[in-house]
Amino acid sequence: MTSINEYNIVLCGVGGQGTILASKILAKTAIRKSINCRVGETHGMSQRGGSVVSHFRMGQEVHGAITPLVHGQVMLAFEPVESLRYVSFMKKNGTVVLNTHPIVPTSVNAGLATYPSTNDVKATLEKYPLKVIGFDATKIASELGSVIALNMVILGASARLEGFPFQANEMIKSIEELVKPQFLDLNVKAFNAGYEKATSY
Amino acid sequence: MLIDNKPGQLELLMGNQAVVRGALEAGIDVAATYPGTPASEIGDTFASIAKKVGIYFEYATNEKVAFETALSASWSGLRTLVSMKHVGLNVAADALMSITYGGTDGGMVLVMGDDPSCFSSQNEQDSRNYARFAQIPCMEPSNPQETKDMVKYAFDLSEQFRLPVMIRETTRIAHGSGNVEYGELPPRNRKGEFKRDKVRKAVLPAHAYQLHPDLLKRINDLAQYIENSPWNRTNLKGKIGIIANGNSMNYVKEALKYEGILDQVSLLHLGITYPLPAKLIEDFLRHCDTVLVAEELDSITEEYVKNMAYDLKLSCKIHGKDLLPKTYEFDTGILHRAITQMMKLNPKENFEVDFKVPSEMLPPRYPVLCPGCPHRASFYAIKKAFPKAVYTSDIGCYTLGIQPPLNAVDTCVCMGASISMGVAFSKFLSEKVVATIGDSTFFHTGIPALANASYNGSKATIVVMDNSITAMTGQQPCPSCGVSSLGEPCTAVLPEKVAEALNIPFVRVVDPLDLKNTISVMKEAAQIDDTSLIVTRSICCMIDKVKRPVVEVVQDKCIGCQICTKTFGCPPLIWDAEKKKVHVDETLCNGCGVCIQICPSKAIQGKES
Numbered sequence: 001m002t003s004i005n006e007y008n009i010v011l012c013g014v015g016g017q018g019t020i021l022a023s024k025i026l027a028k029t030a031i032r033k034s035i036n037c038r039v040g041e042t043h044g045m046s047q048r049g050g051s052v053v054s055h056f057r058m059g060q061e062v063h064g065a066i067t068p069l070v071h072g073q074v075m076l077a078f079e080p081v082e083s084l085r086y087v088s089f090m091k092k093n094g095t096v097v098l099n100t101h102p103i104v105p106t107s108v109n110a111g112l113a114t115y116p117s118t119n120d121v122k123a124t125l126e127k128y129p130l131k132v133i134g135f136d137a138t139k140i141a142s143e144l145g146s147v148i149a150l151n152m153v154i155l156g157a158s159a160r161l162e163g164f165p166f167q168a169n170e171m172i173k174s175i176e177e178l179v180k181p182q183f184l185d186l187n188v189k190a191f192n193a194g195y196e197k198a199t200s201y
Numbered sequence: 202m203l204i205d206n207k208p209g210q211l212e213l214l215m216g217n218q219a220v221v222r223g224a225l226e227a228g229i230d231v232a233a234t235y236p237g238t239p240a241s242e243i244g245d246t247f248a249s250i251a252k253k254v255g256i257y258f259e260y261a262t263n264e265k266v267a268f269e270t271a272l273s274a275s276w277s278g279l280r281t282l283v284s285m286k287h288v289g290l291n292v293a294a295d296a297l298m299s300i301t302y303g304g305t306d307g308g309m310v311l312v313m314g315d316d317p318s319c320f321s322s323q324n325e326q327d328s329r330n331y332a333r334f335a336q337i338p339c340m341e342p343s344n345p346q347e348t349k350d351m352v353k354y355a356f357d358l359s360e361q362f363r364l365p366v367m368i369r370e371t372t373r374i375a376h377g378s379g380n381v382e383y384g385e386l387p388p389r390n391r392k393g394e395f396k397r398d399k400v401r402k403a404v405l406p407a408h409a410y411q412l413h414p415d416l417l418k419r420i421n422d423l424a425q426y427i428e429n430s431p432w433n434r435t436n437l438k439g440k441i442g443i444i445a446n447g448n449s450m451n452y453v454k455e456a457l458k459y460e461g462i463l464d465q466v467s468l469l470h471l472g473i474t475y476p477l478p479a480k481l482i483e484d485f486l487r488h489c490d491t492v493l494v495a496e497e498l499d500s501i502t503e504e505y506v507k508n509m510a511y512d513l514k515l516s517c518k519i520h521g522k523d524l525l526p527k528t529y530e531f532d533t534g535i536l537h538r539a540i541t542q543m544m545k546l547n548p549k550e551n552f553e554v555d556f557k558v559p560s561e562m563l564p565p566r567y568p569v570l571c572p573g574c575p576h577r578a579s580f581y582a583i584k585k586a587f588p589k590a591v592y593t594s595d596i597g598c599y600t601l602g603i604q605p606p607l608n609a610v611d612t613c614v615c616m617g618a619s620i621s622m623g624v625a626f627s628k629f630l631s632e633k634v635v636a637t638i639g640d641s642t643f644f645h646t647g648i649p650a651l652a653n654a655s656y657n658g659s660k661a662t663i664v665v666m667d668n669s670i671t672a673m674t675g676q677q678p679c680p681s682c683g684v685s686s687l688g689e690p691c692t693a694v695l696p697e698k699v700a701e702a703l704n705i706p707f708v709r710v711v712d713p714l715d716l717k718n719t720i721s722v723m724k725e726a727a728q729i730d731d732t733s734l735i736v737t738r739s740i741c742c743m744i745d746k747v748k749r750p751v752v753e754v755v756q757d758k759c760i761g762c763q764i765c766t767k768t769f770g771c772p773p774l775i776w777d778a779e780k781k782k783v784h785v786d787e788t789l790c791n792g793c794g795v796c797i798q799i800c801p802s803k804a805i806q807g808k809e810s
Contacts, residue, residue, distance in 0.1 A: 039213075041376045043241070050569070084563055
């Protein structure tokens with residue numbers, strides 16, 4: 001096993017957005033590099049449009065599958081409000097890649113709660129404090145052909161972060177291994193689009 | 202690939218996949234399950250490889266049937282694994298409690314998916330109690346590699362002591378992934394062979410009386426044997442020690458690492474938690490002056506350790522649930538707090554969050570029925586036809602009918618209870634009672650309750666929401682879906698035929714996506730002073746391959762009544778509070794068209810592509 005410092009990535013969003021595949025791509029990349037890693041996932045009931053969080057952790061002394069509170073370096077937030085729900089996993093001054101496209105919960109539509117503005121979400125994250133790289137990743141994926149590729153856009157953006165443990169080409173190799181051939185082209189395009197988008201930050 | 206025979210290969214496996222790999226490396230012949238989170242992926246993985254590797258696999262109708270299928274495999278001299286979620290063993294316990302006396306033949310492994318923190322469960326019961334109750338060994342892996350290796354070992358242990366071996370996973374182990382190094386896959390050539398032994402295999406009172414001492418002898422022998430097992434290991438350092446099992450040890454090690462005291466504290470890692478290794482624990486207690494027993498949920502090990510310290514008059518101070526919670530799963534911060542408190546340290550590392558997100562910025566996001574889910578239409582119709590009923594429900598996706606705006610579930614207890622309790626309520630209450638149950642749950646434990654309704658009488662309306670799949674756990678096939686456990690076409694077993702055979706006087710089948718007819722049939726049932734059963738049949742929208750046009754809301758026609766968002770609540774229907782109109786998130790809509798039937802101003806329509 002390769003010796004490496006601990007690195008924790010928190011992936012959160014709404015069931016069905018593809019956080020699990022994204023965390024598997026990170027893990028596959030780590031394993032190819034012989035780095036010890038763990039992935040903790042959400043399955044079952046909460047998959048049905050509920051709030052979900054996955055964890056990717058790597059490093060020699062990483063044992064558990066869940067990031068200890070206030071120990072996450074990077075958050076990949078697939079949905080704005082969900083970034084706030086799991087913010088306590090984050091280290092101060094960590095980085096959030098934030099998809100600014102909301103999925104409004106039924107509680108809001110039924111008039112039982114309100115949904116905050118994107119600016120308020122960003123401001124709250126910045127107050128934590130966290131560095132926020134926010135853009136509409138759903139729109140990018142949708143324009144490329146399918147919102148399903150949202151997870152690749154976010155992953156692509158993460159590869160651009162300073163100090164991120166993996167290079168873009170290493171992650172693309174994992175995408176090739178894990179994504180079905182008929183969706184590969186779309187997924188790689190989405191990854192590259194996310195990478196380009198984050199370049200401008 | 203999970204079935205590659207490449208010893209030394211490193212793969213990313215989820216705990217549940219590692220279970221299957223371990224079973225393959227042990228040369229498994231037969232696997233059975235009833236799906237249940239967090240154990241579901243064990244069955245799903247077996248289903249995906251069974252044909253290729255030539256093993257028998259089935260999704261049984263319930264956990265008891267799955268357990269008895271595995272037991273028959275064992276008594277055929279075959280190696281077998283049965284998996285279920287923790288509460289599944291409540292259903293299978295009848296078989297488990299009885300067969301330990303006579304014991305197993307071919308290696309039999311029972312994998313339990315426990316769920317501390319109730320992520321997907323109705324309780325947090327700790328399966329270790331069942332291991333102690335039934336007198337079978339319990340092993341608890343702490344990562345995917347150990348999971349694979351323990352399962353393989355468990356088959357040998359089972360055959361040596363003629364007992365089923367429990368592997369207890371918790372949600373974090375079952376759904377945690379990590380590196381796993383493959384071992385060898387053995388050649389497979391076992392044939393089923395039944396060895397007649399009436400004393401062991403027919404648990405008549407006289408036989409059971411004779412065999413109980415034999416069970417105790419086997420578990421005591423096993424306790425001696427596992428004293429030197431590599432799964433229980435001590436690392437003796439300072440006078441302060443921690444005893445932990447499974448995943449708890451991960452948190453212990455991380456808490457010690459962060460605090461920089463990993464080399465000061467003695468550790469006893471328990472991989473086998475029933476029976477406990479007496480000598481190893483005694484030596485550990487004699488080495489330490491203060492010990493923390495760290496175990497999620499029940500204080501089973503702690504009580505054992507305290508009893509031992511009392512019996513041996515040891516002066517070691519023993520902590521456990523005085524410093525750690527008895528409910529919910531642990532995390533590193535919880536262990537860090539308990540350890541630093543026990544050691545009276547001024548903590549260097551911080552796990553406390555000093556930032557609070559204002560609650561108005563966190564709208565709740567309950568799990569809800571999927572966009573286009575036929576259950577939503579069934580519930581909507583129920584509320585129209587039975588506006589003031591008592592609604593009993595059951596375990597499955599349709600439990601989500603409890604959420605606003607449907608509010609169509611009053612009770613949910615355990616598999617099958619919707620019918621038995623609905624039937625009973627209908628005799629105790631003046632209101633109408635509507636029981637909702639899915640097709641898979643109907644076959645699981647609903648049928649005996651329906652027979653009871655027919656025999657003892659009832660006035661309840663039972664709605665079998667038949668989406669032809671076990672949906673909540675990941676779309677596994679079940680008797681009503683016309684597809685076998687391995688995906689081959691087969692004859693579907695229909696709930697309405699069962700109801701007719703049980704003499705239920707009013708039985709109807711409707712398509713819930715046709716709201717008008719569904720409501721009308723339900724209103725008819727509401728008039729009947731006897732048991733009625735309505736099957737609302739529409740395929741689960743997650744497996745429905747038909748592409749339908751999404752809907753749109755014609756803004757000029759929308760009168761802002763919010764009937765669609767406040768009584769139906771399909772997620773793509775978005776209320777715009779400023780414009781006072783509803784619009785559709787097309788990325789979510791699956792085009793079921795039910796909302797078109799609800800809108801009083803005909804503002805919702807299919808969108809022309």
